[in-house]
Amino acid sequence: MRQSLQPSRDRADYPFVHRLRTRFAETDAMGVVHHAAYLPYLEEARVEYLRSIGHPYDDVRAAGEEGREFPVLEVWVQYRGALAFDEEVDISLVVGAATRTTFQIAYLLSVAGQERATAVTVHGCVDRSGRPHRLPQWVRDEFAAGPSEGDATG
Amino acid sequence: MRQSLQPSRDRADYPFVHRLRTRFAETDAMGVVHHAAYLPYLEEARVEYLRSIGHPYDDVRAAGEEGREFPVLEVWVQYRGALAFDEEVDISLVVGAATRTTFQIAYLLSVAGQERATAVTVHGCVDRSGRPHRLPQWVRDEFAAGPSEGDATG
Amino acid sequence: MRQSLQPSRDRADYPFVHRLRTRFAETDAMGVVHHAAYLPYLEEARVEYLRSIGHPYDDVRAAGEEGREFPVLEVWVQYRGALAFDEEVDISLVVGAATRTTFQIAYLLSVAGQERATAVTVHGCVDRSGRPHRLPQWVRDEFAAGPSEGDATG
Amino acid sequence: MRQSLQPSRDRADYPFVHRLRTRFAETDAMGVVHHAAYLPYLEEARVEYLRSIGHPYDDVRAAGEEGREFPVLEVWVQYRGALAFDEEVDISLVVGAATRTTFQIAYLLSVAGQERATAVTVHGCVDRSGRPHRLPQWVRDEFAAGPSEGDATG
Numbered sequence: 148m149r150q151s152l153q154p155s156r157d158r159a160d161y162p163f164v165h166r167l168r169t170r171f172a173e174t175d176a177m178g179v180v181h182h183a184a185y186l187p188y189l190e191e192a193r194v195e196y197l198r199s200i201g202h203p204y205d206d207v208r209a210a211g212e213e214g215r216e217f218p219v220l221e222v223w224v225q226y227r228g229a230l231a232f233d234e235e236v237d238i239s240l241v242v243g244a245a246t247r248t249t250f251q252i253a254y255l256l257s258v259a260g261q262e263r264a265t266a267v268t269v270h271g272c273v274d275r276s277g278r279p280h281r282l283p284q285w286v287r288d289e290f291a292a293g294p295s296e297g298d299a300t301g
Numbered sequence: 302m303r304q305s306l307q308p309s310r311d312r313a314d315y316p317f318v319h320r321l322r323t324r325f326a327e328t329d330a331m332g333v334v335h336h337a338a339y340l341p342y343l344e345e346a347r348v349e350y351l352r353s354i355g356h357p358y359d360d361v362r363a364a365g366e367e368g369r370e371f372p373v374l375e376v377w378v379q380y381r382g383a384l385a386f387d388e389e390v391d392i393s394l395v396v397g398a399a400t401r402t403t404f405q406i407a408y409l410l411s412v413a414g415q416e417r418a419t420a421v422t423v424h425g426c427v428d429r430s431g432r433p434h435r436l437p438q439w440v441r442d443e444f445a446a447g448p449s450e451g452d453a454t455g
Numbered sequence: 456m457r458q459s460l461q462p463s464r465d466r467a468d469y470p471f472v473h474r475l476r477t478r479f480a481e482t483d484a485m486g487v488v489h490h491a492a493y494l495p496y497l498e499e500a501r502v503e504y505l506r507s508i509g510h511p512y513d514d515v516r517a518a519g520e521e522g523r524e525f526p527v528l529e530v531w532v533q534y535r536g537a538l539a540f541d542e543e544v545d546i547s548l549v550v551g552a553a554t555r556t557t558f559q560i561a562y563l564l565s566v567a568g569q570e571r572a573t574a575v576t577v578h579g580c581v582d583r584s585g586r587p588h589r590l591p592q593w594v595r596d597e598f599a600a601g602p603s604e605g606d607a608t609g
Numbered sequence: 610m611r612q613s614l615q616p617s618r619d620r621a622d623y624p625f626v627h628r629l630r631t632r633f634a635e636t637d638a639m640g641v642v643h644h645a646a647y648l649p650y651l652e653e654a655r656v657e658y659l660r661s662i663g664h665p666y667d668d669v670r671a672a673g674e675e676g677r678e679f680p681v682l683e684v685w686v687q688y689r690g691a692l693a694f695d696e697e698v699d700i701s702l703v704v705g706a707a708t709r710t711t712f713q714i715a716y717l718l719s720v721a722g723q724e725r726a727t728a729v730t731v732h733g734c735v736d737r738s739g740r741p742h743r744l745p746q747w748v749r750d751e752f753a754a755g756p757s758e759g760d761a762t763g
Contacts, residue, residue: 149687150685168499170495170498170499170502171329171330171335171498171502171512172329172335172337172494172495172498173495174329174330175325175326175328175329175330176325176328176329176330176332176333176386177678177680177739178330179330181325181326182648182680182681182684183326183645183646183648183649183652184645186480186644186645186648187478187480187481187645190478190479190480190645191476191478194478194479194541203541204479204540204541205539205540205541216639218639218644218688219644219688220687220688221685221686221687221688222644222684222685222686223612223683223684223685223686224683224684224685225611225682225683226680226681226682226683226684229739231513232330232513233502233511233512233513277639277691303533304531322653324649324652324653324656325652325656325666326648326649326652327649331524331526331585336494336526336527336530337491337492337494337495337498338491340490340491340494340634341491341632341634341635344491344632344633344634345630345632348632348633348695357695358633358695359693359694359695370485372485372490372534373490373534374533374534375531375532375533375534376490376530376531376532377458377529377530377531377532378529378530378531379457379528379529380526380527380528380529383585385667386666386667387656387665387666387667431485431537479637479638479643480637480643480645482637482638483633483634483636483637483638484633484636484637484638484640484641484694486638487638489633489634491634540638
């Protein structure tokens with residue numbers, strides 16, 4: 148297991164938050180959001196985070212020879228309380244544990260301040276043909292400049 | 302509206318059938334399969350049909366310069382009875398109404414002989430860069446050789 | 456086929472619009488949003504429309520004995536141009552063709568004013584146990600008060 | 610983190626295997642199966658496993674007062690190699706680490722004998738209203754009778 152981040156359960160530890168609303172299509176016959184639907188939520192939050200730091204993922208992918216993708220190498224989710232249809236979910240995230248070739252993101256999902264889930268994703272870096280690369284310099288700069296693993300997670 | 306096929310409600314009118322089982326992830330908070338999940342069912346049946354006539358869709362797509370995709374230009378579904386979790390669904394299909402650039406497929410979804418839905422998809426033909434093309438000759442041959450629109454639909 | 460609305464291709468014909476952003480998870484190996492992902496988009500727009508007229512769908516469903524759901528009886532989508540990852544899609548909608556037991560919604564999907572798809576959904580009315588009911592009075596009032604089928608669609 | 614199983618990378622360590630075929634709808638713009646699609650694969654394998662031991666999940670859920678659901682409390686997936694469209698995936702699984710209220714399942718996903726992913730899910734036990742319960746006796750018997758954690762995982 149590569150995952151080394153321990154997601155904090157305190158929203159103050161996260162520098163970025165993205166809000167989305169659950170869809171009816173994402174619920175299941177238990178009457179709550181299906182556990183698989185959380186992964187696109189995390190992804191949507193990552194995409195908004197990259198936009199917020201001036202690196203829209205669509206641009207990152209489309210940069211010709213320099214185009215890069217950040218595939219998910221590992222995902223871990225702990226479901227602590229169900230999400231209902233039509234709830235507004237705050238997805239807090241913080242980047243950490245960057246190496247030359249991978250970085251990790253910790254997430255806290257909450258509704259009206261109530262914790263619902265925590266999660267971690269581990270990402271690599273490949274070009275459009277799928278060949279592994281080092282992380283771009285801006286990623287290392289940005290993520291090194293961000294909260295360190297020790298600071299940002301509890 | 303391009304769609305011209307009227308799906309028959311008699312399984313005997315369909316030369317091909319593919320069976321699949323509904324997933325829990327495909328249900329919604331109404332306790333039945335969400336209406337959007339039917340479209341991947343139709344797609345899975347199309348893929349199995351193409352395999353059955355010796356043209357696996359993966360090969361059709363990967364044939365280099367001659368590689369082709371059959372994007373959905375139009376879809377129509379009529380939901381006649383809900384699908385529950387873990388039901389085995391028979392997806393009957395018949396191709397018809399082929400022109401030089403499009404073809405249509407009619408579908409009947411049933412469970413243990415009971416009708417649950419009918420559907421029609423209309424498909425075009427593009428290369429891997431998205432440029433429109435005429436249908437490959439094998440498509441025109443195959444679909445002309447198949448049941449005619451008049452024969453196959455009620 | 457119950458569907459009788461013909462969706463207008465002029466956004467001015469639609470009294471309500473909802474904007475959403477496409478997710479990476481919704482794309483497919485053709486590099487664009489998969490055709491099945493449009494159905495949850497239509498649903499999300501319907502849910503926001505109901506909220507905008509003071510009848511959040513979650514409340515409509517949860518109203519005890521009077522709780523109602525509006526299952527999709529029929530859907531039709533015409534795909535006129537692909538949606539890419541990270542595009543902001545305007546989903547315009549108008550309700551019409553209401554009867555005592557069903558209503559229809561026409562949709563126009565556009566990006567930066569460019570048409571991408573049109574669609575129609577037909578809805579019934581059931582209680583939480585799935586038993587059919589007449590539409591609630593507020594639905595008939597609201598949808599009768601809205602643009603008529605002739606006015607709203609081209 | 611509750612997860613304690615370490616999934617073996619040797620198929621011989623798994624007493625049950627379920628095969629499924631990837632769908633085109635499950636691919637994304639990277640040209641491979643989206644990472645979120647693996648969770649319904651694991652679920653489908655669990656459902657087939659329960660059927661194979663004489664406890665179809667649909668029956669388990671529908672058993673009136675005794676009806677039980679096994680919600681996912683935690684999921685971990687390590688992606689070791691991409692899945693392509695139309696590949697046949699073998700999902701091997703083994704149950705372990707059962708307590709009075711939770712059990713865990715380890716998974717190995719492979720294609721033609723080549724490892725593609727490993728995963729673990731942790732499950733609780735609730736009734737249809739969502740109230741937590743001890744695991745049914747048959748679960749404890751079955752999972753205690755199965756391979757022990759030490760035997761089954763590497």
